[in-house]
Amino acid sequence: MKLYNTLSKRKEEFVPLEEGKVRMYVCGPTVYNFIHIGNARPMIVFDTVRRYLEYKGFDVNYVSNFTDVDDKIIKKAIEEGVTADEISKRYIAECKKDMEGMNVRPATTHPLATEEIGGMIEMIRTLIEKGCAYEKNGTVYFRTRKFKEYGKLSHKNLDDLRSGERSLLVTGEDEKEDPLDFVLWKPKKEGEPSWQSPWSDGRPGWHIECSEMSKKYLGEQIDIHAGGEDLVFPHHENEIAQSEAANGKEFAKYWMHNAFLNIDNRKMSKSLGNFRTVREISEQYDLQVLRFFMLSAHYRSPLNFSADLMEASKSGLTRIVNAADNLKFLMGNAKTEGMTAEEAEAYEKTQEYVRAFESAMEDDFNTADAAAAVFERVKYSNTTADAGSSKEFLQKLLDRLVSLTDVLGLIVDRKEEMLDGEIEKLIEERQAARKAKDFARADAIRDELLEKGIILKDTREGVQWKRA
RNA sequence: GGCGCAGUAGCCAAGUGGUAAGGCAUGGGUCUGCAACACCCUGAUUCACCGGUUCAAAUCCGGUCUGCGCCUCCA
Numbered sequence: 001m002k003l004y005n006t007l008s009k010r011k012e013e014f015v016p017l018e019e020g021k022v023r024m025y026v027c028g029p030t031v032y033n034f035i036h037i038g039n040a041r042p043m044i045v046f047d048t049v050r051r052y053l054e055y056k057g058f059d060v061n062y063v064s065n066f067t068d069v070d071d072k073i074i075k076k077a078i079e080e081g082v083t084a085d086e087i088s089k090r091y092i093a094e095c096k097k098d099m100e101g102m103n104v105r106p107a108t109t110h111p112l113a114t115e116e117i118g119g120m121i122e123m124i125r126t127l128i129e130k131g132c133a134y135e136k137n138g139t140v141y142f143r144t145r146k147f148k149e150y151g152k153l154s155h156k157n158l159d160d161l162r163s164g165e166r167s168l169l170v171t172g173e174d175e176k177e178d179p180l181d182f183v184l185w186k187p188k189k190e191g192e193p194s195w196q197s198p199w200s201d202g203r204p205g206w207h208i209e210c211s212e213m214s215k216k217y218l219g220e221q222i223d224i225h226a227g228g229e230d231l232v233f234p235h236h237e238n239e240i241a242q243s244e245a246a247n248g249k250e251f252a253k254y255w256m257h258n259a260f261l262n263i264d265n266r267k268m269s270k271s272l273g274n275f276r277t278v279r280e281i282s283e284q285y286d287l288q289v290l291r292f293f294m295l296s297a298h299y300r301s302p303l304n305f306s307a308d309l310m311e312a313s314k315s316g317l318t319r320i321v322n323a324a325d326n327l328k329f330l331m332g333n334a335k336t337e338g339m340t341a342e343e344a345e346a347y348e349k350t351q352e353y354v355r356a357f358e359s360a361m362e363d364d365f366n367t368a369d370a371a372a373a374v375f376e377r378v379k380y381s382n383t384t385a386d387a388g389s390s391k392e393f394l395q396k397l398l399d400r401l402v403s404l405t406d407v408l409g410l411i412v413d414r415k416e417e418m419l420d421g422e423i424e425k426l427i428e429e430r431q432a433a434r435k436a437k438d439f440a441r442a443d444a445i446r447d448e449l450l451e452k453g454i455i456l457k458d459t460r461e462g463v464q465w466k467r468a
Numbered sequence: 469g470g471c472g473c474a475g476u477a478g479c480c481a482a483g484u485g486g487u488a489a490g491g492c493a494u495g496g497g498u499c500u501g502c503a504a505c506a507c508c509c510u511g512a513u514u515c516a517c518c519g520g521u522u523c524a525a526a527u528c529c530g531g532u533c534u535g536c537g538c539c540u541c542c543a
Contacts, residue, residue, distance in 0.1 A: 009472095029543070038543050070541080156471065156539075182541090206541045228543030229473095235541070259473085260537070269542075296491080297481065302474075302536070309480065312492040316480095319491080322505060356489095360482085369482050372490035382506060439501055446503080457504050464505080 001056070001362045003224075004300060006232060006255040007153055011364050016223050017253065022053050022060045023218040025252070027210055027227035027235070028110070030067040031091035032076045034277040035098055037290065037305060038228070038261045038268050044291050044409070045258045045299040045365075046226050047104040051407045052361045063217045064107040065210060066092050068114050069203055074192055084193050088114075098278040101287035103409045109217045113209040117195045120204045120212045123246050124184045124197075132245040136175045138187035138200030144180040147241040153255060154233035182238055184208050207238035214251075215243065225252035229259055258299045264306050276305070285310060288411060292317040295367040295408055316375075320405065323378040324412035327385060327398040329464050334391035343393040346384055350400050353377040357404050367408065374404050387461050423454060427463055430456075 001014040016022050026046045029039045046064075053060050068088035077084040092112075099106070124140055127133035132146045144150050144158070151157055158180060183205035188194035194201040214222060220243070227236065236255065243251040260267070263274045281290055293313035297303045339347065353373050360369035381397045398413070405412045430445040446456055450468075457464040 027543075030541085036543085040543085042543050067541095072541095154471080154538080159470095230538070230542060233471095233538065238541095258543075260543075262536085265535085267536085267542090293480095300473090301481090304480090306479095309492090312480065315493085316491050319505095326505075366482075368480095368491095369489080372482065375490055379507090434501080437501075443502075455504075458500075458502095459505075460499085 002364055003254055003256060004364045005253075006257050009155070012254065014223075014254065016058070017221060020057070020059055022058045022224065023222040024050065024053075024060060024062050024224040024226065025210070025214045025218055025222055026062070026064040026107075026225075027231055028064040028066050029095060030070045030072060031088045031095060032070065032072040033091060034279045035091075035095050036268065037263075037276050037278055037281060040098070040102060040278050040290065041261050041294055041299075041303070042226065042228050042258050043099060043104045044102055044294045045367075046256070048295060048367060048407070048409055049224075049226070049256070049365055050105070051409060052365065055403075055407050060108070061218060062107045063109045063111065063214065065111050065113060065213050066095070067206065067209060068092065068112050069193060070206070078191075085114075088112075094279070098282070098287070101282055102278070102291050103288065103411060105409075111213040111217060113204070113213070114193075116209070116213055116216060117204060119216050120208050121185075121195075121197050123208060123212050123215070123242070124204075126246045127184065127242065130245060133184055134177065135185075135199045138202065139175070139183060140185040140199050141176055141181040142184050142238070142242060142245075143177065144182065144241065145178055147245050149244070150180075150241050151237065153237050153240055156233065156237075182207065182234065184242070207235055208242055210235070211239045211242040211246070211251075214239075215247070220247040220251075221249055222252045224254045224256060226256040226258075229257040232257055259302045261294075262302060262304045265304055268305075281310075285314060289314045289317055291409055292371075295371060297368055298364075298366055300364075317410065320374060320378055320401075320410065321412050323381055324398060324401055324405075325464070325466060327381060327394050327401070328413075329459075330385055330387060330389060330461065331391055331394040331398070333387065333461050334389060334394060335387075336390040337392060339390050339392045339396070343390060347393060347396050347400075350377065350380060350397065353380065354400065354404065357407075361407070370404075370408065374401075374408070377401060377404065423449065423452065427456070427465070431463065434458075 002011040003014050004010065005012045026042060029035050050060050050062050066088070069084065073084050073087050077087045080087070096106070124133060127142065128135065128140065131143070133140055133142050185197060185199055185202055185204055187200035187202040192203070194203055214225070225236065225239075240251050262268065263276060266274060268274055268276070278287065278290070281287065289310060293305075293310055294303065296313060353376055356376070357370050357373035360366040360373060363369070378401070381401065385394055385397055402413050426445050426449060430442045433439070433441040433445065449456060453468045455466050455468055
């Protein structure tokens with residue numbers, strides 16, 4: 001299995017620190033509002049990475065935080081006249097609903113920054129003891145130049161950064177020893193949430209949060225650290241500096257970053273007014289469609305969101321779901337149980353699609369290519385399975401399809417709700433009308449059911465239905 | 469200014485040296501009372517442009533054009 005490591009700028013063979021186990025940390029959202037579709041990309045992408053690792057038999061310890069103390073949260077709390085805690089709790093709950101809709105599995109642990117302050121203070125204390133940090137007027141800064149490898153992730157050199165920072169120098173952050181130094185702890189302002197520390201009542205800087213939470217739940221060294229590409233600098237660069245300076249060992253072995261999501265070819269931003277929340281999308285589409293859309297391109301390529309592309313994704317996903325529905329429908333009407341020799345042979349051929357799927361995923365999680373293998377698999381079962389197929393054969397075809405779509409987090413095997421007696425009666429009545437060639441009546445019933453969200457399909461084997 | 473990414477059919481998108489996957493859309497057909505689903509057929513002598521390396525390039529090198537990202541705690 002190969003994955004692209006931002007650190008080395010190339011694809012590397014994945015070798016876990018401990019055989020059979022993967023320790024993975026994904027930077028989570030700051031919870032000051034509903035999550036937007038840009039937040040959704042890393043969630044979906046890295047959830048898929050996790051699913052594939054588990055599919056390959058790894059025991060994955062997956063940690064993803066919620067940043068629940070931050071300027072934006074405080075600002076929102078002031079606007080609404082409630083506590084910051086109320087805001088963060090509310091949007092964590094909303095975020096979890098969205099994750100469920102996108103079929104993003106809960107992490108092994110979802111730490112909250114506010115519940116880990118003690119550990120952060122300890123880490124800052126260690127950094128000060130080692131001479132890697134210093135305190136000025138209640139603020140603690142990281143001494144960036146003390147960490148010789150600073151810039152190794154974002155591949156920047158300190159002097160280039162320095163020239164870019166000139167404007168900052170004159171804006172009055174002159175209490176820093178060096179403009180590149182960043183905050184580990186800052187004193188509270190009036191009315192802000194705060195915690196006691198040896199330096200001041202205040203709160204931690206953003207970067208130290210992830211360093212500490214990763215250490216606490218996964219240990220000083222982890223396999224994979226992931227997030228959006230905008231986090232490469234400065235967030236992840238700073239995490240490396242803090243963690244490696246404090247712990248004295250390499251922090252994460254592999255760094256994975258997803259590319260950005262644009263909307264109608266423009267960057268999503270508040271000033272452009274093109275911000276789209278996952279919740280908004282869910283009013284128009286099943287979030288499964290959003291997930292499928294996100295996986296239609298490689299995670300390191302920029303992806304453009306538009307209504308047309310969502311429609312195309314919806315059609316594509318429906319094709320996959322239809323194939324599964326069809327297998328289930330045929331299974332319900334199968335006349336024989338055991339597989340014949342020909343069927344066993346036909347089933348063996350599906351192994352080829354599994355191989356194609358896996359080799360796509362093994363190549364830096366190429367989900368677009370993996371989806372192509374799923375489509376070929378779909379075509380194969382659409383052309384191979386029919387009313388004469390045995391139940392066992394159909395079941396095996398379905399199982400194999402589901403095992404692949406599960407890795408992508410696509411649900412194709414939704415449990416069917418029982419039909420209301422009334423609806424069932426209408427379907428029977430329509431069948432009778434059709435037999436009597438009373439098509440006007442038959443169509444009227446079909447329209448009536450459509451209004452109730454039931455779509456009918458007449459097949460040679462009988463009437464198939466599904467919820468819209 | 470510094471660092472970096474991308475440009476493949478109407479749209480989306482794989483493919484990183486061996487002669488262009490897959491999906492959506494379009495058009496035609498089979499099936500069907502009709503519809504829906506499914507199936508078959510329908511697509512790039514060509515991969516932004518120019519030049520080079522090679523027996524061979526969308527894939528490597530150089531240049532040009534275009535779009536974009538990071539360098540401001542925005543995933």
